[in-house]
Amino acid sequence: MHFQLTKDQRALRDGTRELLAGRFGRDRLRAAVGDPALDRALWRELGAAGFFALRLPEEAGGVGLGLPEAVLVLEEAGRALLPGPLVACQLLAGAVDGVAAGERIVALCEGEREPVLWEHPADCDELILVVGGAGRSAHGSGGAQGRTGGACRSAADRVACAPFASVDPLTPLARVTDLPRTEPLALDVPRLRREATLLTAAQQLGSAARTVEMAVRHARAREQFGAPVGSFQAIKHLCAQMLVRAEMARSAVYAAAVTESALDVTAAKLLADEAAVGNARDCVQVHGGMGFTWEADVHLHLKRAWLRAARWEVAREAEELLAAGLIA
8 A cells, every 4th residue: 555645635735835935934933922812814824724524525615635634634734834723613513613624712611621722712602511432432443434423513602711821923822711511412432532643743733844944944054163053063963853753653643534543543642732832842842942932933832732631632641541451
């Protein structure tokens, strides 16, 4: 089998990158740092481009593509540091009216995690709380898919929350203190969790690949002692390690998108988190003193990577699940 992107998949990836470069370039990124409110016009434009309806069947107004294509799109979003509950809107486009078209914004919260955190609370129209459907019982033997767990929906103005400091200036957070659980939502929660984990891993992969590019570009342009710093062995090793991390994560994420195995998804998230955080750290080192400044964009990738690493199967959970899978 040849796990290479098809011509159509490459066109989808390139088109998404072009769209995001034109609508969310560096100027918009830096402006969003000071004002992280989501751009509703951009959100509707993403909806019109099929960003959220990518996996809905064509007869339902969607694009009719699959999970591998969704991974490619979310990878590009991670590369651009596009803010917002993108994974939630991608997964709930067929369950909540208006989400597919970008007219409404919906967020997902994990009910068992403490604290229960809500991304972009001021911008969301609805909040979906998921409980259960995680752990060994949901993964089953050899990654079998279960249907445990449940979900409920609530209008944003009915959710009680408290401010919560976010490490990422582009992602405001709130701590949910009370959410009415009176309106259940019929969802396959284990599958939703699995796909949320994979699409979050795709975002991490995009960030990891982007920081490789940033580090290599700086190493080529920056000179010390009359030579580019990229000619120094220590910098070469850092950049090579970054590339290895990103490509290992890419292989795992792409493979999990094809197999949809729970354990493959867990491994992909673990590797993608390590690549995003590790590459951002090393990118800071390659940039030297400049990398620690607010003006450089590197810290934004590191902070987003930290935030995403704490969502949908954190490292300690992933390691336990993989270990259990090995001895099952």
